[in-house]
Structure formats: C-alpha cells, structure tokens
Amino acid sequence: MAMPEVSSNDQPQxxxxxxxxxxxxxxxxxxxxxxxxxxxxxxxxxxxxxMVLASVARRLVVRQGVRRSRENLGExxxxxxxxxTLVIGFMLSATIVMPTLHPGDLIxxxxxxxxxxxxxxxxxxxxxxxxxxxxxxxxxxxxxxxxINGYEGTVERIETRATIIRTYDxxxxxxxxxxxYTNAVLxxxxxxxRRSQYDIGxxxxxxxxxxxxxxxxxxxxxxxxxxEPAPEAFTWDLAASWVTIxxxxxxxxxxxxxxxxxxxxxxxxxxxxxxxxxxxxxxxxVALWHDQTEAGEGDRSAQREGWPVDPERPTEPRWKAQAxxxxxxxxxxxxxxxx
Numbered sequence: 001m002a003m004p005e006v007s008s009n010d011q012p013q014x015x016x017x018x019x020x021x022x023x024x025x026x027x028x029x030x031x032x033x034x035x036x037x038x039x040x041x042x043x044x045x046x047x048x049x050x051m052v053l054a055s056v057a058r059r060l061v062v063r064q065g066v067r068r069s070r071e072n073l074g075e076x077x078x079x080x081x082x083x084x085t086l087v088i089g090f091m092l093s094a095t096i097v098m099p100t101l102h103p104g105d106l107i108x109x110x111x112x113x114x115x116x117x118x119x120x121x122x123x124x125x126x127x128x129x130x131x132x133x134x135x136x137x138x139x140x141x142x143x144x145x146x147x148i149n150g151y152e153g154t155v156e157r158i159e160t161r162a163t164i165i166r167t168y169d170x171x172x173x174x175x176x177x178x179x180x181y182t183n184a185v186l187x188x189x190x191x192x193x194r195r196s197q198y199d200i201g202x203x204x205x206x207x208x209x210x211x212x213x214x215x216x217x218x219x220x221x222x223x224x225x226x227x228e229p230a231p232e233a234f235t236w237d238l239a240a241s242w243v244t245i246x247x248x249x250x251x252x253x254x255x256x257x258x259x260x261x262x263x264x265x266x267x268x269x270x271x272x273x274x275x276x277x278x279x280x281x282x283x284x285x286v287a288l289w290h291d292q293t294e295a296g297e298g299d300r301s302a303q304r305e306g307w308p309v310d311p312e313r314p315t316e317p318r319w320k321a322q323a324x325x326x327x328x329x330x331x332x333x334x335x336x337x338x339x
Contacts (some may be wrong), residue, residue: 029323043093050089058082072142072158073135079160080132123178127161132157140187145255148175168255193226194253196262200269201242203279208235208243213279218272219249224261226250241284277282 058078065074135158140146144155146165153167163180165173188194202211212233219231229250237244247269251261270315 039097043096044096046096047089047093054082055083057085071133076132076160077137124161127177130181131158131160134163134177135180139185145188147188148180151175188255189253191253194249194258195248195250196258197246197248198247198262198266199236200243200247201239201275201280203281204243206278210246210276211245211273212247214272214276214278215245215269216248218268219247219265222258222261222264222268224251225265242281
C-alpha cells in the first residue's frame with residue numbers, strides 16, 4: 001500500500017495554520033451567501049405576504065363569528081387558520097431559500113415528529129379539540145347557567161383549553177374542555193321556564209284537600225310564579241308524624257329568579273296555613289329505655305320498656321334471679337338423707 005506523501009514543510013507533532021485556506025473557505029461561504037441572497041429576499045417577501053394573508057383570514061373568520069353571535073368559535077377557528085397559513089408560508093419560504101429541499105420532505109419530517117409532539121402535548125390537544133367540538137355543537141352558550149362535577153354557575157367564556165364558569169358566590173372555575181365534553185352537564189337555563197318544588201307537612205287530623213287548595217291559591221298569588229303551567233299541590237306521603245303535601249310551581253329559569261320566588265312561595269304557604277289553623281307538626285319520637293338490670297330483659301312477654309313498675313307484676317333484679325337459680329341447682333345436686 002502506497003503511503004501518503006509528506007510535504008517537506010509539514011513538521012510532525014505541530015499545528016499547521018494556513019491563512020490562505022481560511023480565506024478561501026470564507027470566500028466560498030460569502031459567494032454562496034451572495035448567490036442565495038435573491039432567494040432569501042424572495043423568501044422573506046413571500047413569508048411577509050403569508051403573514052398578511054393569515055392576519056386577514058383571521059379577521060374575516062372572527063368577523064363572521066361576531067356577525068352570527070358566536071364570538072368564541074370565531075376566535076378559535078380564526079387562530080387555527082392563522083397558524084396553519086403561517087406554517088404553509090414558512091414551508092414555502094424554506095423551499096425558496098433551499099431549492100433542493102422539497103415540501104414532501106418537510107411534510108414527512110413533520111409527520112414523524114408529530115408523534116412525539118402528540119404525546120408531549122396530549123392534554124393540550126385533547127382540550128383544544130374538545131373546546132372546538134363544544135363550540136361547534138353548542139350544548140350550552142355563553143351566559144348559560146350549568147352544573148358539572150359539583151360546580152354550578154354562569155358560563156363566562158369558552159377558550160381553547162378550558163371553559164370559565166363564574167359561580168354564584170363570585171368565584172371562577174376553570175374547567176378543562178375535555179372534562180366537560182366527556183361528563184354529563186346539567187344546563188339549567190336551556191329552557192325559558194324551570195319547575196321548583198317544596199314539601200309541606202300537615203297534621204293527620206287536618207283536611208288534606210283543603211290544605212292542597214289553600215297551597216295552590218297561595219302560590220297563584222305570588223306574582224312571579226307562572227300562571228301556565230298552573231301551580232300544583234298533591235298529597236305525597238304519609239310520614240311518621242305528618243301528611244306530606246308537595247307543592248310545585250314554574251318560574252323563569254335563571255337562578256336569581258328561582259331563589260327569590262322560592263322564598264316568596266314558602267312565606268305565602270306558611271301564612272295561608274296559619275290563617276286556616278292547619279297544624280304543621282314537629283317530628284315526634286318515642287324513646288323506650290329497657291332496664292337491663294332486670295331478670296326479664298330480653299323476654300318480650302315480661303320485659304318492661306321504660307314504664308313504671310306494675311304492682312301486680314313486681315320485677316326482680318337479674319343478680320338475685322341468677323343467685324336463686326344457682327342455689328336451687330346446688331340443692332338439687334346434694335344427696336338426700338334417705339339415700
């Protein structure tokens with residue numbers, strides 16, 4: 001094998017610095033940059049045009065959303081269209097600067113890297129897609145009152161990642177869109193009217209039909225209770241200490257109206273029943289205490305359940321009864337004198 005020739009100027013174990021080679025390499029880079037300069041200028045112009053196009057497209061989509069009273073959907077779709085346009089403009093600009101780079105290669109590389117991106121941003125992408133589906137299908141709207149996962153309040157806005165719910169006590173709940181889309185949501189203002197109910201207990205000696213009629217008349221006298229459907233009152237349950245009557249009425253579905261009208265309805269019912277002298281009894285309970293020291297404890301025929309001692313049936317403490325039983329057993333075991 002032929003050995004490479006060693007220049008007479010090259011000294012072993014020394015660092016050779018050739019200024020001419022460095023100048024030549026810089027000159028090559030400069031020539032390449034000058035040759036690519038027109039492409040760079042064109043690429044910058046193209047990318048700027050795509051930036052303007054993306055901004056215009058976003059504004060048009062947002063404007064359409066506002067016109068159709070769907071501002072949140074317009075914001076989400078407008079932002080998505082803007083970034084999609086910018087990505088396309090960047091890819092096109094990159095192919096102008098480097099003609100050997102094909103868009104197919106960029107797409108292929110993006111497809112491979114999208115797997116890693118998908119795993120890294122799985123929750124973000126899931127919430128974004130859920131938010132988009134919520135805005136498209138509209139299970140509820142802005143200012144609707146909803147209940148989900150134990151939280152109840154008014155929908156303030158629907159963002160790409162979460163939905164903002166303002167509770168009735170003035171706090172904000174940031175609920176991820178994926179939780180809303182995969183769980184049951186109770187939309188309390190989906191319809192114009194909402195039914196409320198309240199249970200009233202009357203005495204067993206009072207007239208149930210008269211009480212129901214008085215309750216219906218009292219509810220009809222509350223201004224904010226809907227006349228159609230009319231208020232109702234039914235005999236609902238026979239409890240331990242009272243007869244339960246269930247009153248039902250319809251109001252506007254907003255919570256403020258429901259709470260205010262409920263207070264007025266309860267007040268009207270109480271005043272109507274008091275005026276008619278209908279009893280609303282308290283719960284009655286009887287507690288029987290067993291004297292566990294007596295011999296008859298556990299025997300239902302002889303057990304005394306908290307009542308005074310019957311003179312004709314005197315009781316005996318358990319210890320005396322047990323002592324007498326043991327004494328009788330011992331006497332029975334002793335041998336007789338005749339034996």
